[in-house]
Amino acid sequence: MIKVSYKRIFQIVAVIVLLIFFHYTKILSPLERIIINIIKPFSGGVYSVSSDIRVSYNDQGDKRDLLNAINLLEEDNNRLIAENSKLKSVQEENDELRKYLDFFDLKEYNYLMSNIIAEGLVDDVSINENSLIIDKGSNDGVVLGLPVLNAQGIMIGKITKVEKDVSKISLLTSGNCKIAASIQGESNTIGVTEGELGLTLKMNFIPQKEEIKIKDIVVTSGLEKEIPKGLVIGEVTQITNNKNDIWQSVVIEPLVDFRELDIVTVITP
Amino acid sequence: MYYKIFFNIILILLVAIFQISFVNNLPLYFNQINIFLLILIFILSLTNFEYIAWWSIGIGLILDIFSFYFFGVYLVSYFLTILLINYLYKNYFTDRSLYSFSILIVISIIFYEFIIKTFYYLLFLINSKEVFFLVSEIFWFNLFSELIINLLAMSILFYIFSLLSEKLKPVFLIKK
Numbered sequence: 001m002i003k004v005s006y007k008r009i010f011q012i013v014a015v016i017v018l019l020i021f022f023h024y025t026k027i028l029s030p031l032e033r034i035i036i037n038i039i040k041p042f043s044g045g046v047y048s049v050s051s052d053i054r055v056s057y058n059d060q061g062d063k064r065d066l067l068n069a070i071n072l073l074e075e076d077n078n079r080l081i082a083e084n085s086k087l088k089s090v091q092e093e094n095d096e097l098r099k100y101l102d103f104f105d106l107k108e109y110n111y112l113m114s115n116i117i118a119e120g121l122v123d124d125v126s127i128n129e130n131s132l133i134i135d136k137g138s139n140d141g142v143v144l145g146l147p148v149l150n151a152q153g154i155m156i157g158k159i160t161k162v163e164k165d166v167s168k169i170s171l172l173t174s175g176n177c178k179i180a181a182s183i184q185g186e187s188n189t190i191g192v193t194e195g196e197l198g199l200t201l202k203m204n205f206i207p208q209k210e211e212i213k214i215k216d217i218v219v220t221s222g223l224e225k226e227i228p229k230g231l232v233i234g235e236v237t238q239i240t241n242n243k244n245d246i247w248q249s250v251v252i253e254p255l256v257d258f259r260e261l262d263i264v265t266v267i268t269p
Numbered sequence: 270m271y272y273k274i275f276f277n278i279i280l281i282l283l284v285a286i287f288q289i290s291f292v293n294n295l296p297l298y299f300n301q302i303n304i305f306l307l308i309l310i311f312i313l314s315l316t317n318f319e320y321i322a323w324w325s326i327g328i329g330l331i332l333d334i335f336s337f338y339f340f341g342v343y344l345v346s347y348f349l350t351i352l353l354i355n356y357l358y359k360n361y362f363t364d365r366s367l368y369s370f371s372i373l374i375v376i377s378i379i380f381y382e383f384i385i386k387t388f389y390y391l392l393f394l395i396n397s398k399e400v401f402f403l404v405s406e407i408f409w410f411n412l413f414s415e416l417i418i419n420l421l422a423m424s425i426l427f428y429i430f431s432l433l434s435e436k437l438k439p440v441f442l443i444k445k
Contacts, residue, residue, distance in 0.1 A: 046287070046290040161337040
């Protein structure tokens with residue numbers, strides 16, 4: 001039987017223990033920052049490519065239901081897209097940046113643009129969590145609870161963890177992302193949205209006196225210190241309203257496909 | 270010597286970027302490919318325990334930096350997994366065949382998932398309303414699909430490695 005020497009195993013265990021010790025005593029911080037700064041620039045680009053593949057793959061899945069003629073047209077279209085991909089990606093990025101500038105200048109928010117560099121690593125541990133990691137952290141002014149928007153100014157989630165150079169966004173569909181919300185056009189808070197199974201949002205404990213309709217737009221109510229009033233969260237798609245109950249509840253569908261995001265904006269105080 | 274260390278650090282960083290930013294964002298099932306474990310098994314077949322131990326430390330360190338949770342979970346999980354892989358590879362699955370590699374990847378993924386989920390359950394979820402992962406249907410379904418996709422990835426990688434390297438090709442001793 002071939003054995004690994006215990007001395008060697010002990011040495012490696014010692015290295016692991018030392019690394020953990022150095023991390024919590026902050027001695028490892030400079031090395032961690034170097035690693036993050038090396039990985040960050042490449043991760044943004046690689047994530048973007050992966051995101052494009054994901055979108056193309058999903059498109060392919062939908063195509064199975066279309067007629068052959070449409071398939072042929074789309075294949076042609078894809079070929080053309082591929083031919084122009086490099087040029088198009090630059091143009092799209094430019095357009096997206098312009099949209100950000102237009103929206104955020106109009107609203108006069110302080111904002112911080114950042115690239116998504118990864119999806120949360122351990123999301124599947126808790127099935128009710130969806131998260132993204134961005135390349136801005138406390139060194140850039142990011143703090144806990146800040147809202148994160150897409151190019152059109154639609155809310156996608158909020159900051160739930162912050163490190164020096166990176167931060168974690170819990171998406172609206174995450175169980176741990178709770179936002180005080182109201183119906184667009186109403187001034188009072190009617191409830192708190194909470195992600196459900198990483199797919200939709202729900203809002204429970206809404207008083208019966210509130211009149212809510214399908215297709216109503218749900219927005220932030222401004223009750224939370226860091227989150228401005230009026231940011232769009234989603235659209236009401238289902239209402240559970242029994243006359244005998246004290247409360248009613250609604251299901252809200254986000255207006256954003258979170259997986260197609262490459263760049264996001266953090267609204268700073 | 271230093272050149273070799275530097276080369277390995279670059280490789281670890283590239284693999285980490287590929288796993289964290291590319292594979293994890295692929296469509297469902299493809300995002301369950303565990304490049305780290307696949308590569309560690311191949312490296313073990315080409316080198317030795319010490320070599321993959323350092324690789325596991327490098328990979329665990331990067332994942333822990335990006336994980337936002339308790340630092341050290343990935344370091345410990347990967348190290349324990351490679352200890353098991355190394356033991357099985359050196360004592361039972363020694364023939365460098367596709368079958369051996371397939372069994373190794375299956376065992377390593379099951380072992381790794383159990384360790385990491387147990388860690389997270391003990392650290393974060395024990396007081397939450399989440400169900401214990403072993404009684405969650407989603408956990409078992411995800412584990413099954415993860416095994417299938419990684420077996421497929423292992424088969425593809427095995428044949429690519431076989432084409433590139435002589436080390437994975439079968440050797441026959443002929444008595445004259």
